[in-house]
Amino acid sequence: MQWTSWCLLEPELSLNAETLAEILNGGQTFRWNQTKDGDWVGQWSQCIARVRLDRRGIVEWSCPRKLKKQVASEIPHYFALDINYPAMIDQLPHRSDDVIADALVRWEGLRLLRQPLGETLLAFLCSSTKRITQIKIICETLANKFGEVVIDQYRALPTWAVLNELSESALRTCKMGYRARFIKGTANILAEQPNYLSGIETLSFPEARRALIALPGVGEKIADCVLLFGAGRLEAFPVDVWMLRAMARHYGLEGWKPNQVTHFGSAHFGPYAGLAQQYLFAGERKG
DNA sequence: ATCCAGGTATGCA
DNA sequence: TGCATACCTGGA
Numbered sequence A: 001m002q003w004t005s006w007c008l009l010e011p012e013l014s015l016n017a018e019t020l021a022e023i024l025n026g027g028q029t030f031r032w033n034q035t036k037d038g039d040w041v042g043q044w045s046q047c048i049a050r051v052r053l054d055r056r057g058i059v060e061w062s063c064p065r066k067l068k069k070q071v072a073s074e075i076p077h078y079f080a081l082d083i084n085y086p087a088m089i090d091q092l093p094h095r096s097d098d099v100i101a102d103a104l105v106r107w108e109g110l111r112l113l114r115q116p117l118g119e120t121l122l123a124f125l126c127s128s129t130k131r132i133t134q135i136k137i138i139c140e141t142l143a144n145k146f147g148e149v150v151i152d153q154y155r156a157l158p159t160w161a162v163l164n165e166l167s168e169s170a171l172r173t174c175k176m177g178y179r180a181r182f183i184k185g186t187a188n189i190l191a192e193q194p195n196y197l198s199g200i201e202t203l204s205f206p207e208a209r210r211a212l213i214a215l216p217g218v219g220e221k222i223a224d225c226v227l228l229f230g231a232g233r234l235e236a237f238p239v240d241v242w243m244l245r246a247m248a249r250h251y252g253l254e255g256w257k258p259n260q261v262t263h264f265g266s267a268h269f270g271p272y273a274g275l276a277q278q279y280l281f282a283g284e285r286k287g
Numbered sequence B: 001a002t003c004c005a006g007g008t009a010t011g012c013a
Numbered sequence C: 001t002g003c004a005t006a007c008c009t010g011g012a
Helices: A017-025 A065-078 A085-090 A098-106 A117-125 A132-146 A160-165 A168-172 A179-192 A196-200 A205-213 A220-230 A241-251 A258-286
Strands: A032-034 A040-044 A047-053 A059-062 A149-151
Touching (some): A085 A258, A098 A258, A117 A132, A117 A179, A117 A220, A241 A258
Antiparallel strands (some): A040 A047
């Protein structure tokens, strides 16, 4: 396959290799893999792209020639280059909170990708009690078995319409176990209510969260992940076991329940709590 | 080998 | 409302 030459992402994104790995392979997306030269290759919707750092630590990208037009127009949105990160980061309580202040330095340049809502929902429905590597394998298997070819061996994740045509046992061949029932149930609802997902974008945060939780297999944690990673709702503060550990350690919240921690997070970090969550999460995984 | 994982739904106090 | 327990199974 023919790839375009490398170009800089604009406006420029400056970060170190560890932070780039955290963005692409830290658990917000499951569709990026590192090649032997250290480049990253990833997919979202009908896009395929490569990403790497230049000598100065600035992110550059390339894509299959045939997709140049589409990827060029979508990649700025995907990497949220139109979002004013310095302004958002400045609204986090870094002046009074050394934990977040340190994390902002340690993971400078960390950001939330803006992923397609349907794909984000699918990936996180597969995520319960699974490690990142396993979630990636499930997504890859789903794409390989049931996804549409984009180019050559690259296949997109199956659409919800396609998923709705599959049997639970067909889904189980993708190594997802009991999660197949949830995907089947959700696919059924989305097929009967074609505007369900797009409608979520128009709802207030609490309403959107409730609408997601109404889907089988979606609880509070997955709903918050879908809102944060797939709907640009930066006030979402997903709390999983990692975040429970991080918040217990840094803020003395030993023994708190997940929804108590969610409440603490939004009260303490404010409208961009999800961004703070991402910084703390990176630190908890990597120390 | 065998154990457990980035949760959710369900049933029972 | 709150807390156990089952649910699948691949990969560490």
